[in-house]
Amino acid sequence: MKNLILSTAALALTAGMALADGHSVVRMGTEGAYPPYNFLNDDGEIDGFEREVGDEMCARAELTCEWVTNEWDSIIPNLVSGNYDTIIAGMSITAERDEVIDFTQNYYPPTESAFVAASEDVDLEGGVIAAQTATIQAGYVTETGAALLEFPTPDETIAAVRAGEADAVFADKDFLAPIVEASGGELMFVGAGVPLGGGIGMGIRESDTELREKMDAAITSMKEDGTLNEMLVKWFGDDITLY
Structure with a gap:
């Protein structure tokens, strides 16, 4: 959502x-x-x-x-x-x-939005967080003090985490869940969920x-x-x- x-x-x-x-x-x-x-x-x-x-x-x-x-x-x-x-x-x-x-x-x-990263040891408040352009998730990231890295499509936000360009991605949890499950442990949920x-x-x-x-x-x-x-x-x- x-x-x-x-x-x-x-x-x-x-x-x-x-x-x-x-x-x-x-x-x-x-x-x-x-x-x-x-x-x-x-x-x-x-x-x-x-x-x-x-x-x-x-x-x-x-x-x-x-x-x-x-x-x-x-x-x-x-x-x-x-x-x-x-x-x-x-x-x-x-x-x-x-x-x-x-x-x-x-x-x-x-439902909740959530953070997904390639490691549990990420800084969600001071790191680089990927989000899709023009979403309230992107607006939320800017309010946390983290560096926002925006992309036009949701797939690009996931790719940024996999490539090490971003420390985590912030998006709808129900969008992220099947991606995390299919990653075979490469990606994981980190931090607390955020209701938006x-x-x-x-x-x-x-x-x-x-x-x-x-x-x-x-x-x-x-x-x-x-x-x-x-x-x-x-x-x-x-x-x-x-x-």
């Missing part, structure tokens, strides 16, 4: 959404580079927890939805300017973001009230019948926080 620091840059792009607001198709915007939340599979198609959740939300809301990808650091400006109609990209609900766009209720409960954000929600333009209400109703029904919990366990394991 990455936490975007809002960018002031915006691109003038065409719009087209659904519902009584005068649109036809809901375009679901995601990053496609943050497994298991969202990623491109071997066929080049958007996949992951959020693809499954988003498709189910659209089905329950009786909406026609299409998926598009957008780089993380411009994902909010391009929603506002009409490149797509929702953000479903591991985006935590924050007060800062809520000043620019609206959010549905969360479809992923609040208010869970992950779908970002929607402030003018698209009907769309937000339909997606909110879909999320509510998925929580009530257990479907959302089943998806959380499928993609994140039995230890994930459930509704």
